[in-house]
Amino acid sequence: MKRKLLLFFLFILLAFSFTGCKGFEVGVNEQTASYSDRMAIPEDGIVSADVFKDLKETKQVVTFEGESKGIKYEWTVFGSEITEPKDCNLLVTIIKTSESAYIFNFASEEDFGFTPLLSIYSGDNNEGKVASLLEVRGNESAYLSDVYLTGTNSEILNVSYDSQVGTYIIEISDEEEAIKMASADSNENESVNEPANEQKASSNSESITESKTESKTDSEAYKPDEYLSKSTSSSSKVITGTGKSGESADAPAGRVLSDGSRTDKDQYLTDPVPFGKPQPVEPENQVVNKGKALSCTFSIECTTILNNLENLNPDKLDVVPANGIIFSAQTVTFYEGESVFDVLSRVCSENNIHIEYSWTPMYNSVYIEGMNNLYEFDCGQGSGWMYKVDGWYPNYGCSRYVLTNGETVEWRYTCDYGSDIGGHYAMGE
Amino acid sequence: MDSKKKKTIIAISVTAVLAITVGLIILILNRNSQTAKVGKFFTGPAVFIEIPDKMDKKDRSEFELGVFVTKLGKDIYPAASFSISFDPSKLEFLGLEEGNVLILDSDTPAGENLPEWNVDVETSNKTGLINVMYLDISGKDKGFSQEKLYDKDNSLFYLKFKLRGSVREKEMYEISFKDAVFACEDDSKSLSMLSKKLKTKDSFVMILDN
Numbered sequence: 001m002k003r004k005l006l007l008f009f010l011f012i013l014l015a016f017s018f019t020g021c022k023g024f025e026v027g028v029n030e031q032t033a034s035y036s037d038r039m040a041i042p043e044d045g046i047v048s049a050d051v052f053k054d055l056k057e058t059k060q061v062v063t064f065e066g067e068s069k070g071i072k073y074e075w076t077v078f079g080s081e082i083t084e085p086k087d088c089n090l091l092v093t094i095i096k097t098s099e100s101a102y103i104f105n106f107a108s109e110e111d112f113g114f115t116p117l118l119s120i121y122s123g124d125n126n127e128g129k130v131a132s133l134l135e136v137r138g139n140e141s142a143y144l145s146d147v148y149l150t151g152t153n154s155e156i157l158n159v160s161y162d163s164q165v166g167t168y169i170i171e172i173s174d175e176e177e178a179i180k181m182a183s184a185d186s187n188e189n190e191s192v193n194e195p196a197n198e199q200k201a202s203s204n205s206e207s208i209t210e211s212k213t214e215s216k217t218d219s220e221a222y223k224p225d226e227y228l229s230k231s232t233s234s235s236s237k238v239i240t241g242t243g244k245s246g247e248s249a250d251a252p253a254g255r256v257l258s259d260g261s262r263t264d265k266d267q268y269l270t271d272p273v274p275f276g277k278p279q280p281v282e283p284e285n286q287v288v289n290k291g292k293a294l295s296c297t298f299s300i301e302c303t304t305i306l307n308n309l310e311n312l313n314p315d316k317l318d319v320v321p322a323n324g325i326i327f328s329a330q331t332v333t334f335y336e337g338e339s340v341f342d343v344l345s346r347v348c349s350e351n352n353i354h355i356e357y358s359w360t361p362m363y364n365s366v367y368i369e370g371m372n373n374l375y376e377f378d379c380g381q382g383s384g385w386m387y388k389v390d391g392w393y394p395n396y397g398c399s400r401y402v403l404t405n406g407e408t409v410e411w412r413y414t415c416d417y418g419s420d421i422g423g424h425y426a427m428g429e
Numbered sequence: 430m431d432s433k434k435k436k437t438i439i440a441i442s443v444t445a446v447l448a449i450t451v452g453l454i455i456l457i458l459n460r461n462s463q464t465a466k467v468g469k470f471f472t473g474p475a476v477f478i479e480i481p482d483k484m485d486k487k488d489r490s491e492f493e494l495g496v497f498v499t500k501l502g503k504d505i506y507p508a509a510s511f512s513i514s515f516d517p518s519k520l521e522f523l524g525l526e527e528g529n530v531l532i533l534d535s536d537t538p539a540g541e542n543l544p545e546w547n548v549d550v551e552t553s554n555k556t557g558l559i560n561v562m563y564l565d566i567s568g569k570d571k572g573f574s575q576e577k578l579y580d581k582d583n584s585l586f587y588l589k590f591k592l593r594g595s596v597r598e599k600e601m602y603e604i605s606f607k608d609a610v611f612a613c614e615d616d617s618k619s620l621s622m623l624s625k626k627l628k629t630k631d632s633f634v635m636i637l638d639n
Binding site: 148 | 479480481482483599601603605607631633635638
């Protein structure tokens with residue numbers, strides 16, 4: 001017995017002497033660390049509920065570092081604000097669309113349940129400039145809040161808000177120019193309700209009129225042609241234009257991006273394409289270069305149905321995958337000049353995924369009626385398939401969207417006209 | 430060798446192998462955990478200011494923000510200075526509280542001492558720039574050294590502030606380094622923010638949205 005006890009103690013002693021007790025201290029250090037609170041965001045972006053539980057209990061302020069296409073960003077999370085710790089995906093996709101505008105959205109549209117601060121390291125000298133946060137709503141944008149500029153050259157853009165749904169823009173403008181624009185803007189009130197604009201913004205006409213005649217409030221809607229160009233905030237801050245009329249924003253080779261200047265629908269009833277987003281390419285004008293293979297990330301999922309099973313056609317229960325994933329995100333190759341539809345039909349064909357579509361001349365595009373035997377209206381009146389490319393739900397058909405290398409295409413099933421997947425604006429509401 | 434001795438040797442060997450295996454597993458797990466936790470910021474010498482919890486605009490109590498250092502070079506740094514800017518119309522700077530980073534001091538039995546930081550509170554509130562300085566005037570190498578830093582919680586000093594009545598909801602007030610230096614006698618070995626040999630990370634105070 002004595003010998004066994006001796007051996008046991010010897011074992012413990014050896015284990016501790018070998019590790020220097022470090023392995024057993026991790027938990028303690030994490031709890032008591034007062035500043036080492038900078039963590040790298042994991043590759044999949046998901047920070048576990050356990051981490052947030054620790055932050056909540058210790059009321060720590062922690063910064064999570066990430067990078068999107070060479071743009072560094074950070075989340076500062078305040079432990080005291082966490083109410084219900086849960087897994088949170090902290091990945092953000094950030095695209096610099098011009099010298100003074102950033103578009104970004106979130107990998108997950110689930111609310112964190114707390115309000116962290118997002119800091120984007122622009123790398124630019126923004127001294128003497130002001131910035132605003134706008135929410136993209138289809139062809140409109142709405143002012144949400146000021147963006148605080150910090151750092152030696154005001155290069156860090158800080159925004160704090162509690163929604164991760166949708167696409168956002170940070171617009172940087174010259175402070176003096178902003179004041180001038182505000183002044184000019186107030187003198188141009190009468191020119192606001194031009195016929196074309198009225199037609200375009202019928203559902204928002206009231207708020208638009210108000211916005212031009214009265215002091216504006218948060219979440220106002222703006223007219224399409226004023227996208228990023230004439231919006232004002234409650235603090236009289238003016239968002240100046242990023243794209244000059246007739247110019248396109250920085251675009252990959254061969255792609256034409258919207259400069260935000262168009263105000264009316266095109267011949268196929270497509271609403272104006274938001275600034276910085278690719279213009280549709282008519283299928284008859286598409287030229288496929290089979291000599292050049294490109295790649296994109298592609299996925300098909302219907303996870304929203306899992307939250308709306310009560311609305312699902314009972315006959316379709318068997319075709320809904322248990323996890324909602326029909327085709328998990330993976331890299332697929334395609335030829336230069338191919339559209340989202342081209343890639344979708346190939347992916348479905350190669351992976352034996354059912355697909356049904358119809359050609360809609362009015363929109364000059366195919367319409368995806370069903371995939372994996374899940375059709376529009378199968379899960380409520382507002383249900384159907386939508387597609388998202390690099391965080392944006394295009395407001396035109398998938399056969400008019402020509403892909404470029406490295407883009408991320410997500411086909412998602414909505415049960416509520418897109419609002420449950422952050423794509424309500426693409427429905428033209 | 431009798432069988433008792435043999436058994437004992439075998440038992441000790443098995444125990445040792447088991448202990449080493451367990452130790453290795455713990456070390457690997459520990460390393461992975463650290464990799465995932467620590468951001469890129471910690472790879473070199475850096476100083477930064479703690480970020481406080483969000484504050485209520487009505488809160489008039491004093492709060493402290495630690496100024497921390499992650500690591501230093503191999504040398505001894507007999508001088509250190511930090512210029513930290515803040516908005517004096519929103520925050521009132523109340524002074525410094527000592528941290529836990531010690532300097533080498535051969536005049537004391539322990540061979541270490543707390544550094545005496547110099548700061549002018551009144552001027553800081555006028556200019557919005559807090560200049561904090563330590564200088565070894567004895568010439569006896571009473572300087573900062575890596576050996577006096579712990580793994581964590583290397584606080585140089587704490588800045589004490591109070592919110593002024595002019596703060597507004599949802600606003601954010603930056604507290605940032607304008608300069609930071611750990612100086613060596615040989616200037617080429619000094620660590621400074623401007624020469625990019627010393628990283629800095631700023632802080633801010635956020636006011637709650639009530």
